[in-house]
Amino acid sequence: GENVEQHPSTLSVQEGDSAVIKCTYSDSASNYFPWYKQELGKRPQLIIDIRSNVGEKKDQRIAVTLNKTAKHFSLHITETQPEDSAVYFCAAISYNTDKLIFGTGTRLQVFP
Amino acid sequence: GAGVSQTPSNKVTEKGKYVELRCDPISGHTALYWYRQSLGQGPEFLIYFQGTGAADDSGLPNDRFFAVRPEGSVSTLKIQRTERGDSAVYLCASSLTGNQPQHFGDGTRLSIL
Numbered sequence: 001g002e003n004v005e006q007h008p009s010t011l012s013v014q015e016g017d018s019a020v021i022k023c024t025y026s027d028s029a030s031n032y033f034p035w036y037k038q039e040l041g042k043r044p045q046l047i048i049d050i051r052s053n054v055g056e057k058k059d060q061r062i063a064v065t066l067n068k069t070a071k072h073f074s075l076h077i078t079e080t081q082p083e084d085s086a087v088y089f090c091a092a093i094s095y096n097t098d099k100l101i102f103g104t105g106t107r108l109q110v111f112p
Numbered sequence: 113g114a115g116v117s118q119t120p121s122n123k124v125t126e127k128g129k130y131v132e133l134r135c136d137p138i139s140g141h142t143a144l145y146w147y148r149q150s151l152g153q154g155p156e157f158l159i160y161f162q163g164t165g166a167a168d169d170s171g172l173p174n175d176r177f178f179a180v181r182p183e184g185s186v187s188t189l190k191i192q193r194t195e196r197g198d199s200a201v202y203l204c205a206s207s208l209t210g211n212q213p214q215h216f217g218d219g220t221r222l223s224i225l
Contacts, residue, residue: 032211043216089154098210099168102154
């Protein structure tokens, strides 16, 4: 079955710096890759997603890149702000299933 | 509100009891998903409904867990003979159809004493 690995598990950056979180997946049939932000005690919130027919997608300070050959995708946050502090989860879905397989999460701390 | 609604927000019960958790998806969303999230981990898939039918229940841990969606909207996750290991946050998500962005509710925090 699908397996998603995520690194790093924790990431601390200074406000204004960039943050990068990386994920790899095992199922070559995976075709949809969302990223969720989860604040303590809150719901996972979809922040950006990418499909397998696209290599990069950007939304303001957030971007996601996908390398299908290497089976990895990354989240890039530029000009980080303290309110970006949260746990970020990557996930993957295979075209023949509809269940999200999540990574183990990255706790991002942005220090003022 | 227009989001996924889950009730109750918290449930505390004794080992061996029966519990029901409710999910009201976003209006018009045909796909509904249940996940379970333990502390410090990512959500784990339990079951997926497309309309009224369970399209994939491969994530249900054992036969104590069961879910229904009789009219293709609200879903209920049922857990029989609860065990302490069932303690977790149970999350519901919905999407317009399958393989579309999934939007989560706030979850039900289940504690088995």
